[in-house]
Amino acid sequence: MDLKPYALIFVKGRTCLGRINRQVTDSPYSHVAVVLDEWHVAETNWWSPLKVRHLTYPQDMIDVYRYREPVTPAQAAAMDDFIQAKLWTPYDFIQSITNGLYLLTGLAIRDTPDRMNCSEFADELYAAAGIDLSLRPLGKVTPADLARSDKLERVANRENRRRYLSQHSRETFFLRSCHGFVCYQTPS
Template sequence: MHIKTGDIILVRGNHPIISPLIRWFTKSEYTHVGLAVNADFIYEIDVGRRLAINPLTYENFDVFRYKYGLTKEQKERMKQYAIEKAKQNRGYDWLRIFSFVLEKILSHPFLWDISNREICSEIVDEIYMSAGIDLIPDRETGNIRPGDLVNSPVLVKVCSSADLSADAYKSFIK
């Protein structure tokens, strides 16, 4: 199975401090998400990184795909939206992360957001919405965590890094 443009890459991070914290407050095995540009690069924002296209170097991930297939027009709208967001982006939205932590501790929903700052799952959700695709119906656009995408009614898991042969996987992370 090959990674295609628009696929959603859900990552199981291995940072010794940050990854367990994210798993705890998001109640998910996934700690990060990016959007495949192609088999070798993903569009992402992460702690310490601006919103940009980066090489796909993660070792433990699952690949989810829009089950109805993306049209050429949808891919183009997603691309244009991503370009505009990258121009406007001012960094990682720590306030959003803090609101998730408070929600976990206080068992009360919080939604704090800083304009022109995003978290990884927020940007993936917004990019899909720009193409008219609501990944998580009945939820405000952008108000999702990486693990929420697993339960999306419009996504299907197509493969994981473990499914790829050692040689094929190495070609993905070169």
């Protein structure tokens, strides 16, 4: 499997919060991360601001989706600039909670300025490159909304990822660059 920059990794979370998120959104996915290269992702989650991390999700928890069209150099530059500008942005608990309340009751989604959740990050990243992934208002999306986008195609699931990882040595993992970004998590 060839992980390309800006592909989206959808995670089937198994934690209590992940299972609640999956049930409320009626989706197999509770989280989304953005691929930077074969070994690194940019992501934010409830315990961490937006960071570059090593890709360490168990293979049986992920599916990979990619934009159907080739990403142009101008789009890639816009996405890289967006990531650089948003690194260390805190997680938006309010939006995540109100996303769930919106789906359950229809209450309005509230967005906290200068914060973002995982799906908001992915949606706004693509929007920075001029690509609208969802019909919902910008940033007010769930991982399920993004996975259902007709502009994305599912290119890999856990079986493809397992085969890929079995063909590449762990040393390659440690030698890869972070696609021009600073990695803050040490490899395990």
